[in-house]
Every structure is written in C-alpha cells, then in structure tokens.
Amino acid sequence: MPRNRKRLAGVAAVLVSLPLAAAPPVSASPVEPDYTITVGPAADGARLSRQQYGVFFEDINYAADGGLYAELVRNRSFEFDATDATGFTGLTAWTPSGSATVVNDDRRLNDRNRNYLKLTGSVTNAGYNSGIALKKGERYDFSIWARGTATVQVDVTGARPITIGVSGDSWRKYTGVVKAGATTDKGRLTVSTAGALSLDEISLFPHDTYKGRANGLREDLAEKIAALHPGFVRFPGGCLVNTGSMSSYDAASNYPRARAYQWKDTVGPVETRATNKNFWGYNQSYGLGYYEYFQFSEDIGAMPLPVLPALVTGCGQNKATVDEALLQRHIQDALDLIEFANGPVTSTWGKLRAQMGHPKPFGLTTVAVGNEENLPEEYWANFVKFEAAIKAKHPGFTVVSNSGPDDQGATFDNLWAKNKAHGTDMVDEHYYNSPAWFLQNNARYDSYDRNGPKVFLGEYASLDAKFANSLAEAAYMTGLERNADVVKMASYAPLLANIDNVQWKPDMIWFDNDESWGSTSYQMQKLFMNNVGDRVVPSAVSGGRVVQPKPITGAIGLSTWRTAATYDDVKVTRPDGTTIFSDDFGDGNADGWTPVQNRGAWTVIGGGYAQTTTDTEDTMVKAATITDTDYDYTLKATKQAGAEGFLVAFGIQDTGNFYWWNLGGWNNTQGAVEKGITSAKEQILTKPNTVTTGQTYDLKISVRGTKVTLYLDGQEWGSFDDNAVTEPFAQVVTTDAKTGELIVKVVNAQDTPATTTIDLGGRKVASTAKMTVLAGDPGEQNTRTAEPILPVTSTIKGVSSSFTREFPANSVTFLRIRTR
Template sequence: MNSPQLVPGTKLGAPLNDLFGIFFEDINHAADGGLYAEMVQNRSFEFAPIDNETYQPTTAWKLSDPASLKVTDKDSLNIKNRHYLEVNAQQDVDITNLGFNRGMYIEAGKRYHFSFFVKTLNGRKNVNVHLTDKVGNDVAVPTVISVESHQWLKYTADLDGNQTTTEGRLTLKFEQGTHLLVDMISLFPDDTFNHRPNYVRKDLGETLKALHPKFLRFPGGCLVHDGQLDPDDRGSMYRWKNSIGPVEQRPARRNNWGYNQTLGLGYFEYFELSEDIGAKPLPVLPGGYDPHHDREAPIDQLGEWIDDALDLIEFANGSTATKWGKIRANLGHPKPFNLEYLAIGNEEVGQAFFDRYPYFHKAIKAKYPEIKLINTAGPFAAGKEFDRGWKSAQDNHSDLVDEHYYMDPEWFLANQHRYDSYDPNGPKAFLGEYASKANQWYNAVVEASYMIGLERNADKVGLACYAPLFCNVDYENWGTDLIYFDQKEVSPTVNYFVQQLFMKYQGTDNVYYQLKDLPKAKVVDDQPIVGKFFIQGDKARAKFENIVLDDGHQKQKFGSQTVDHEEKIELGSTDATDYTITFDVTKTDQDSKGTHFCFGQQESDKWFVWILGGWANTDSMVRVHHGKADSDWTQTTWSMAKGRTYHCKLVVDDRRVQTFIDGQLFNDVVIASTVIEPVYTNMTYDRNTKQYYFKVVNVTKQPRAIMVDSDQFSNGSVYQLSGHPDAENKLGTNNQITTNRQPFNGQKLTLPPYSVTVLISPHRLDQTK
C-alpha cells in the first residue's frame, strides 16, 4: 500500500488566536499545599469543621502542653483573621507545624523566610524558632526572636538549611512565664518562582511556563460559585476582593473540595502568574447563583455582583488614576494586566443563572465593549441544559460559551467532527474543561487527535484547556490531572507533553493543504444497541414495576424488582434493533441519589445506562459505561422524589436513544460510532517565527508514513512523542514516553504506533498568502 502524500500549502485559513491554554482550580490541594509556596499548614489557626468535619483550629499543629496553648478570638489580629494562639506558659512549651504531605521539604544550602505576628502581654520575651526533621533534629541554624511590643507586630527571620529532609517541621519554643499572642505563622522558600514574595513554588511555576500556554483560566471551577451569597460569610463563594491585599487580612474560607482555602494565592498573584508564564489572564466570576445549593441573589440586588465584575476589569486594566487601578499599583504593579477575557459563571444549570447573566453582560459591554465575555453551557456535552446555555449566549451575543466534558477515549474518537457543524458566525466554543479520564499514553494520544479537530475548527473554537491542572499526590479529589507533585518534586503526566507540543507549536493561522491517498477510516463500533438489560441501584432503594419489553413483534413482561444501594438485578435480553422498554419506578427512601436502568450489554464491561437521579439527584442522563470510564452523552435536569411513582419509557432505534418520563421527552441522542482515522492531521503557520507546523497523530498500533511532496519542510525538523499505550508517569520515575527531535530530510515522515508528531519548517520560510 502506498503511503499518503502531503502536499503542503501556503494559503492561510482561520486564525488560531489564543486557542490552547491552561486552567487552574484549587482542587487536589493545588493552591495551599501546592502551587502556593507557603509551607505552614493552618498558619492562622482558622481551620474549622465547615472546611472539613475533621478540622479544628489546631489541625496540622502539635502542642506540647494544650493547657498552656489555646486558640481564641478575643483580641484578634483583625476582623478577617479572628483566631490566634494564646501562649500562657506555666512551663517551657512548644508548638510544631507538620506542614503538608509527610512534612516540609527543607534543603541544605537553601534559605527560608520565617514570619509571624505577635504581641506580648507580660514584657519582653524570646521565641526560639527551629526547623527540624521528623524526630526533632535541627536541619537549619535556629534563631531567636525577641518580642517586646504590646501591639500586634510582624517579626521576620531567615533560616538557612544545613541538612535535607522531606519530613521537616517548624517548631516555636516558649520559655516558662511567657504570655503572648501568636498568629500568621509562615515559612516560605527564598527561591519562589521569579523570586516574588507570597508567591508560587519555583518548580511548579517553571512547569507551567514550559507549557507555553496562551491563557490561564482561574480560580475555578466549582469553587467559584459554591457557597453563601454574603462575601463576609465563612462559607462564602469565591469573591475576588477578599483575595487581594495583605495576606493577614484575607479571610480564610471553605473550599468546596473538602479543605481550607487561605486565599494567600489570590487574584493579584494569579494576574502576576499569568504575566510570568506568558499567558493571558482569564478570570471566572460568580453570577450571583449557587447551583449546588440553589442560592440566588435577588435580581434587584445584583448590583454588588455586577460591580465586582466592573471593578475587576478596572483593577486589571485601569490607569493609576482610577480607584482600582491605584490599588493595583499600590500592590506593586502600576502597569495594567491587559485583561481581554472574563467569564461569568461556571457549569451553571437551571434558569436562575440565565435570568441573571444578561444583567452582567449588558453592564460590562456598556462600559467595556472590548472585553470578551464568556457564558456557560453546564457540565455536560449535550442535552437541555447545554442547549439552554448556548441559547443564552446567542440571545445575549456572548463572545464565547464555556463547554465542559470528561469522557472515555471512545467518545473523543466518535466525536472528532463535533465542531465541524458549529456556526462560525455565532459565539465561539470555549472548551474550558476536558480530559479522557486517565493519565496513560493512549489517552493522551486520543486527546491529541481531538486537539487536531479543535485546531481545524479554530473559526468556531476560540479557547481550550485540559483539566484539572494540578494534583498533590497525598490529597487527591479528582483522579486524572495534568501535573502531579508532592512537597519535594513534580511529575508531569504523559498528557502534559501532548498539551505542551500543541501549545508550543500552535501557530497563529491554519493553512490549507492536501493529504492524498489516505486510507479509509476504520469503524470500530457501529452495531445497534442490543443485548442484556438490567436495573442497578445508585445509592438509593428503588422499586421497579410493570416492566415491559416491546420489540415490535411481541411484548414481554417482567416481575417487580427492588434494588438497593448499588445492587444489580438482570431482567432479560433482546436482539431487536428497534425496541421499547416501559416501567414504573418509585424511590422508597430519602437518599439523595436515584437509580439506573441499564441496557445494550453485549460485553462484560460495556453497557448503556439511563440514569434517573444522578449526581445529587439532579439529572436524567444517557451514559455509556465502559470498563472503569463513563461517558455521559446527554443530560436534562430532573430529580427523583421519594414515594412518587414515575412512568418511564426507553426507546432504542439502532443507535438512537430516547427517554420519556410521564410522557415527556427528556433525552434524545444518537450514540455515534467509534471511528479511527489512519492519521489525524492539521497544518498551521506561525507569523512570529515564520515557520509552518504539520501535526500528525497516530492512535493505532500500526506504524504509518507520510510522503512530503514539497521542499517546504526540507532542512526542517521533527519533534515526536511516542510510547506504549499503557505508559504512565509516576512521581519519582523518569518520563515513560519517548521524546525525539531530529532533522527532516524532506521526503518521508515516519510515524510510530501511538505517536504525536509535529513537522517543523526551517525559519527562513515566509511564503504565506
């Protein structure tokens, strides 16, 4: 068989603009205990059960004598930092902070900046500061700080490491008779990223910069809108004004992922980080609605929320003559941050958000028409909530619409042409969160094939970013992430290197080209949805009655069944390609979830699911379950009430699935066939480097080759990633995939199995049209 032939072009197509970037959310301890370089956990004694039911004010601290060391709030450092430690030593006492993970990473030869706020209540007293290993041996030269002020005052000291440990501790020792108050006990490495104070870890910052992202979306994610409406409430939503200014005046808050968020890494630091890694800032603000708890700011009280958005733009872009521009300058950044994008809301579902979005849109566009506003389409790839978000964006003329989905590789292969039919004249898609649910090389290669489609549709897709970005290996909330780390080191996943390749070699414009003699695609799965059907509990007890299968020839009835928790009960099977199953279902307990009706099982580890209830009992969904990964193909908001009987109908016609509840259509989806192309390709041009990039992804186990019918790439180079499909990077090990750079002879481009390749022209070319 002859190899396909590439005929490169020079005519430019759609610009790619800021297509590939990154998304930061404080999940998996990505901020505190992660990117934020603070080494002390619970530095201000603000941990509380609202963060996590196991938390208390002394979490992460070891107190030698609890009777002499108590957390109180009668003489606070300030109104936003209420709790502190009172030391009233009846004997020599000490407190020790355990840090994050197994302890603090202290390196010999490195300097660490210690600080705390203290006021003495009985005259001048000495505080001995030690960095030790797990058993108490000093790993830095101790220092003594003399405290003499009867007012809250910040004291600082530098500690120089003389031994290395990954189980370091910070210990403060107080002599008998000491009576003082202590708060904001802090330890930072001297060599933060770009040597900024109150900033990010050097290794993690460098890992982000090495990606070459075009934008940084922050600070989330679900934590943006999950919380109370009052910004002063301990469990409030993320309100950006709480996150700027002196760290001792930033209120600790509940993180919706089950831990505490200090806000030490705040909006000013996020803007700085964007600048330092060469990315455009893309902040996300709440829209006055918490969809997790149905909290709604009254529409006539949206003013403060809209003002937050307008003030943020002024903070980022305003001159120093403006109120918020001056505040930015006083924080150390007189020049504007040049904000271009702003998102309102994150994954919102329900009409309440979309009733409020227009007020934000109108006010922001009236004052700042140049700002590109991003609407949201919810957390699913299709369905009525997804459609609601897109309709809102079209009605309000939003610039972009934020889509989120996490699917298995089959879904991405089946949906390669998802954006081909989008309207290039309407709002652009922003793929704000996506991943293929594993950090193995096959997943990364499939993601690369999908990114080819995003590039190809740059006239319809404006932005895209993998999620989540970070995970501290000892605090995992979410199972697939781009970068893993502990207190000592960082391990980019194999997926990271795919993202890096596409960001570094994105280019500025698509290029028209031809690929001749390409073999036909392989259809892996186009069979009708037939096979076994069964019921399965979803953490609730449900009774199924009047179960009937109608295959067009006969009706088959099944006896009543009750499933509990995750119990599974098989019912029957059908090989008809067009059939209807009806049943009545009643949830008989008060559990928050619901139940599943499963169908189309032909393989032991693959079947289709009609989810009745779903996450927090809010969904009717059609899911494909395959092995350890699920793909939710479509969703409609719906909840299952206790004691109420619902009449349900499932209609399957070949690969089309429809669901009805009490006569109303809820889901309607065609499960597209899984198709594997021999190669996935796209060509771009970079106006800055004057180079052409031809990207090729091979997701198969067969080696491929492409003949290049042009000298356009002669004397250029090839950058290639390849590996075993199960390859996975682990902390403490070398990169498990092969990265290869080599000159290109101008004729044959060889593509190993499971590979991602970019062919790079020499710098001398500038022949665009």
C-alpha cells in the first residue's frame, strides 16, 4: 500500500437507514427508457477464471494477532518491546501481582523466543480490545511452557479454575482445558504460581477454531472470508513484505527487530517462531504463518498466492539491497518455499510441512516477487534473477511482477515497459482512488495489449467506507469482467480491520473481540464473487446521463510533511496579470492564512512564512478562496530541514478535498500531484524528484479550467487535465454454463432510478428470473450496530427476450435469467 495513504483511521457514525422499497415490476407497456442494454447473440467474450476474484490478507489493523488468528492471549511470549511501538514492554497486556520479571538470558526457551517471565505470584492478561471474549459452555485450550517446581493455577473469568503441577529444571509444555461459565467480551486470564517459576508461551485458544484446526483461525472471521468463495488468497502483504531490514538471521544479533517478513520465520512449532516488529506499528507473533495461510487457502478452495520480498523496499522507504550474497539467499528462500508447499516428504522443507500435519503437497502454482517498489531499475534487476531461478527449477510456475504503487506515473510506465518487453507472466497493479475515478475509468483495460502480460489487480478500493464507494467499485468491476482476457485476478484491499486498532481505511470486514460485520464493499464483493459466471457475453449500453467535470477553483494552501520549509512571495493572478491575492509577509504577519488541521508551527521569519517542525505530517494552512476558473499561483519555496520537500495546495474546497503539488515526497525521492478525497490521496501525476535543503525554488501552478500546468524554476515540470466524464451507469453480462443462466449485472450509481430496456439478442428465456439487489442511501455504512446495506433476493416475472425494468437509484442489481 502506498505510504501516503496509511494515515487513514477511524470508523464513521451510523447513518439513518433507508428501507428498500419493493422491487418495481417489469414494465408491461412501452416506456421511453433512460438506457438500453443490447446483449450480443453469442457468449464469445472473455473467459472468466475461477481466480477472477480473490482476497488479499495483510497483517494491518491487527488483522492477524487479535483478529483472524484465534489466540486470545496478547503478548503471550513476553516479546513486546519499544521497537514495536512506543510504550510497549515485555509486560504489555499483563498486570503482575507479586514478583514478575521479564528475562532474556541463556536459559530462555530457545534462541528465537528471547524473553520469558520469572514469576512468584500472578499475572493477568487483558487480551485484545475490551478483554478476552468467552461463550458460556464452550471449551478453551490452555497451554504454557514452564520450568521449575511449583503449582500453577489458571483462572479464566467465569470458569472453574484448573491446576497444573510443574516440575523439573527443563522447559516443558503443560496443557489444560477450561470451560466458560458465562458469556463475556471482557474476560481475563490469570496465571498464579505457588512458588518461583519460569514461564513462557502462555496461550488460550478456542477449542472450536475454523475447521477445527490446531493453532487455527477465528471462526466468524474465517467464515465471512469463506462465504466470499474467493478464487485466491494473496498473503502476507503488502507493505509488510518489502519494508524493514532484509537481513538474514544471525544468532549473535538475537533476531533483529523490524526485519522484512520472511517465510522461514513463520513455520514450525509456534514457540520457535521469532516475533517481529510489524510495519504498521505493533508486534506480530507469526502464530499465523505460511503453513496456516496455505491451510486456510486449501480449506476455502482458493489458490494460494504468496508475495516474497525482492530486496527493494517500498511504502515510502525506497531503498535497495546491493548485497549479492543476501540476494542469492532470498532467491534460495523462494525455491525453498516452493519445496515447502509442494515438495515430497523426503525433501528438507517437504518434511517440515509433513511434520506440521500436511504430508500432501499444497499445490502452489504462483508466486509474486515484490510489492509496490518505487525504484524500478533496482527492482527489475532483482526480479529477473528471482524469475530465472524459479522458472529454471519449476518451468510451469507463474511469477508475478508489479508496476509500483500507483495506477500511472513514471514508475508505472517504466515497469510496464520492462515487463512487456520481457514477456512477464503477470503484472500486479495497485491503486486506491476516489469514487469519481472508478466511475470515470471503467474502460481502463479496454486498450491494454491482449498479447502482453496479464494483469493482477492485487490491491484496489475507493477511498472511503460508504455505500457510494461500493457502488463506484461495482461499476469498475463490470469493466474488469469485460476485460477478463487481460485482468485475470483482482482483490479488494485491505481485508480485515480491528475497530480499536485501525491503521488504514476503508476495509472489507470489521471486527472487535467477539463480533464481526461486513462493510458495504464486503456485500458488494460477495455479490460479484458468488455470481462471476464462466464467460462474458458481449453487450453494449446506450442512452443515459453523464456528469461533466468542474473547473478547479477554491482556496490556495501551503503545507509540509516531516519537513521545515519557508514560503514567500505568494501571488495569484489572472491571465491578464491582474492580481487576485498577494502576500510577501513583509508586514511581519500572516493574517490572511488559517490552519486547516492545526498541525505544525507556522510563523513569519525574515520576511517569509515558515513551518518549523520536522516531525509533523500535513501542516496545511490556506488562504484566498479563488472563484476564477483561469489563474496562476506563484511562490518561492525553500526547504530548511527534514525528510521531504514542499506541498503546495490549490483548489481547496473543504478539509480533505483539494489538489497539491508534492515536491520531494516519499523521503525526498518522488514528486507528484495528488488529489485529496476526504482524508486520502489519489495520485494524478508522478515523477522522480528531489529537493535540495537551502535552495530557493520558484514554483508556478497555472490553472485553466480543468487543465493544470506546473513550472519549476521556469521550466515545465508536468501537466494534467482533470476532465474525465463520470459515467454512473455500468453493466456487464456473463453466462453460467453449469446452471444455463445469463447473469445480467447492472450498476446505477446515481440518485435517480434508471428505466432500462434489456435486449437479450433474441434468446428464448424463462419468464421469471432471480434478482438480487443492493440498494440504499449512498452515504450509508455498515457498522457494528447496524448493517443497512444487505442484499435482497426475489423472483421477478415478465422476463422475455426484450423487456424493460426500472433499476433503483444507487443500486446494484444481478439478474440470473435461465435460457431455454
């Protein structure tokens, strides 16, 4: 995921639910339609694969520990520390009574499990969210590793205590079963000792995990994912994969924190898996590891698709590893992963898979190398080495490359050119954009080379969590299906979010410690995934309304991102030179400027307007609402210190809705024009760029309606025209050979109903059809307390080879029509 979007957080309040009216009948008399859908006579469009849609799991928003991974004890092995997050310690989530000391010495459980607890007295664990969730009458499996001689008493809220005798000076695992006496989401686990003991890996698991797997998954979350019927599972990330140190294990370093995700850290017995700093700001136990990912994929009938680090970091870090020996070790790790998944039980890694409980191969066929790398030359040099090694040993494997962090720009163009010339199997594209972008780009893949690499749309979402976003995504998905000969796989992202620990929004499935609910986009994805079909039937739509673009007007702004900078000689003029606004700060004040979010420290210094902090993100101030459609915005900018460069905003409509020219972004490696939507950013234009500290730059933003040209020190830096037409009506038709049905999928993402004639190309069809509709207020969200956007299925009558029906405002409708 691109770095600039990780700042999203929170869940909006519940909105008023609009009741879904009864489905309007098929029109019995001629009606002048708003739209006409004409379906071709033959099902000779693109073939749709079992992997057309899937899911992308990343350990973000506490998606693994405290989420999909069913372990109820937080910090079970006392490994948390300040490297993970400020304030974390070995006793985070634990409350001691008596003598409790976290120790790291040569008597630890093993070299990977560094810390253990010396205890005389008791410790109580608070679990995740409000506490440990328990259900009356259900069993919970307790286990602990201990050393010493004493009695351990285990108390779980509402349950009868259990007692375990510990003896011996060597580490041993002890187990017991607890039966909950009451239902609660605020439970606690207390472990008490009658004498001095050394303890580690204190665990409490629901006995009933998904499919009854040991070390398994939380049932409600796994079932919600399974209900999607995904064709693949992409894991384990994301930014999680290609951030942090790429170094290998060195016993002397005692497993350094903040290492890139490496699959070998995550397999074998859980007590031997090294915990690690998570890129998203917490600790990850690796209890949910590669074996569990493979097992879950198999359990839900999905293709596993692991993502491996390419030794080039992304997500704002933008560093490349040049250690050839380390590169070769990671390439060997990739080959070893394939052996772990597919190798015979007589092989080194196949034997470990069998020891973990799965002697049968998992049937891995596809791996991805890298994720959103923004250093195309360095990434490509490494990717081709990975690909060559994998193909040499496994010729039939699909090796997935990528095109960087965005839907366009210099990195995107560079990597796509390289992949196309090379003949790469598949290219992973990622983008998070506004609802308008998705409604404007339904035809994005129409022009892609049919003979070039195939597309894996590994991460995409509309930037918010309202039903309007889901409608825009649905409209876009009709274009993905229409181009299924190019777009072979697609997955919305991210998959999961713990409501109390959010680093990213929107997300598909939300949860706390005992409940879970699907967002409106979950309901939309589920509708599409369960009604894919097997082949596209060519169809066309005519008539209807489009939304024309508006000129770029609004306030101007200045901002910084972890950077101190000074701005001066700010001026806005009309094309004839008439001044609309001017401020050279010569009077010693900045009266015309107001803070947008009260961040940073702005002051007039030496005749310039300076933001002086270097640890604050997005310090925007604004001035002068511009109503002219044609104007020039000029200023001088000087970086004083810090990580990045300048953020010069224009077209500010309200908080979160604006454009800005980002120079020296992404740790001073890239420039871009970004469009703010609510509290996120959509990139319109990107190119490599750095800003020199102490150098003064002349900047000019020339706006002519919807067209913008940017000048850096008098030279044109770039331009764009934000003039795309928004099309709120979309459709696609597919067949389901197994059921003999046409599946007509119609998206009406506008506030008025759409009367539509559907011409089925002379086909003889049944007079009734099954109809499923998602509809409602575009501002609605599904939340913990209310899910107003849910599918409604009914049977409609009056269907024929040509019929007219009214599709509700702000709706998605799936018609399954049986052919004769």
